[in-house]
Amino acid sequence: MRDAEKEQVLRDVLEHKGEMVSGVVERIADHSDGKTVYLELGKAEGVLAPEEQIPDEVLRPGQYLKVLLLDERKRGRGAQVNVSRAHKALVRRLLEFEIPELQSGAVIIRALAREPGVRSKVAVSAHQEGIDPVGACVGPKGVRIRSVVGELGTERVDIIPWADEPERLVANALSPAQVSRVEIDRESRTATAHVPDNQLSLAIGKDGQNARLAAKLTGWRIDIKPEPAGAAEANATAVAGAPPPGDAAG
Template sequence: MSSQLFDAIDNLSSEKGIDKEVLLEALEAALISAYKKNFQSASNVRVELNEATGKMSVYSRKTVVEEVEDSQLEISLDEARKLDPNYELEDTIELEVTPKDFGRIAAQAAKQVVTQRVREAERGVIFSEYIDREEDVMTGIIQREDPRFVYVNLGKIEAKLAEAEQMPTEEYNIHDRLKVFVTKVENTSKGPQIYVSRSHPGLLKRLFEMEVPEIFDGVVEIKSVAREAGDRSKLSVYAANPEIDPVGSCVGQRGQRVQAIVDELKGEKIDIVEWSEDPKVYVSNALSPSKVVDVIVNEEEKATTVIVPDYQLSLAIGKRGQNARLAAKLTGWKIDIKSESEAREEGLLTEAEDTYSEEVEDLFE
């Protein structure tokens, strides 16, 4: 066996980032297969590779028995003791059976098997590299598309962006660069498969982590995200330190931070509200930008009745109910919105709340 083969393995290991031992094991398996195929041997054989000398040896393993029934697998005690008088019954003996021209035959037979193992090892390396990127944001370039997927090149692999994970307001053109959220990485018989999303709420969360240092550092915490991709999203944030404004941190000076995310999401509107453990405050904040007169909480059913000024009713509900729907998703509370007029008729407003509401209305007149 020429040392050139070992040099080739060294080069493959370096170029492909594959463990050298994996390649040597593949080579051994290929050589054993080649020996059995070319020399019609069914015997139990072992291949020994010597990198220092570049030599390859094939050994046939046989069991020492009293009476031989299969000469390929067994050797008689008498024959064994001619080789070494210390052999006993049931011992295993190894006999070198390396053919003179085996190197050439083995190299040819090994090529296909080694190539296959290299491909498998490469897939393993790629899978190991990307499995840690699940639920993370990556930047890719659109390569192609078919009726089912848009294919995004992430460097060493193409990710699949399914139609259901696309933003309905977005066009995907070849060579466009975009950020995607990695939803799943799996190892299949066809190699690693990566699935990404542009509509997942996790994309919005990760974009804020990338854009807002206070979130990345853990000073400001994202509590919840509700998203209708391409149209509108709501994000609730919290800071344990009362001196830190979590909403202001996310918005940034002159709105630069949130605007960068809006631009990445092609104009998707984003409401950032402050989280509170008090459901009255939290639900009220979540219905931003509408004003709220009162929030009546039903703890058992985790439901709220929200009273808003009459002139704010349509704003609180939102177009096609979107504002109320997103607020409910964000908070995890059911939200029933009523105007002040309805609330008065149903006796839900107290005099104090009525007076407060009139003062609020005066501010807007």
């Protein structure tokens, strides 16, 4: 490919930088730092580096794949661009592709946190009266969220309602655990979530994953403390009135 042609192809492709594109796996090459996957993206070639892949995802030549378009691959031969399957924006683009209310702006993604291949949490709100933002994203019988998860393999995607009040937002973000009350320390930007004893492991999650993603999603440091069942019932009014968290799994 001549330099002028290469530059034109790259200009055309990079007009869609940050967007989701579809490609076909051409080949997979072993390198010292792992396997690099090369995809056909029309006239350009996408390069999916090891660090941009979903951990443990098995890919094969001829497979159709949705990826996030990043930038030009400077060291590449021909018209090569870097793409990603691990970037959190891929989850956003997949949701926008599947959910008409996100496309129209009737529902808005307010925050998103992701651990690729394991779990994502997405906080949504309605920009139009009469719309349930969580229900719109999950879809009838979960059909919409299943389509998104189907593109991510075994990754779980939780949809939760956004709240402007940090107490409610933190409680929602710890879904599927039930939270009795949340105390906020604005100076240290720490939220202390009190949960019933039987909800503690669910709130923390395997290897701390649920709490870690909730902290990323909300922007608050979250401390989780157990309390006896009787105390939990007495303090439940602290989060009463909050809409029930929406939990969608693949």
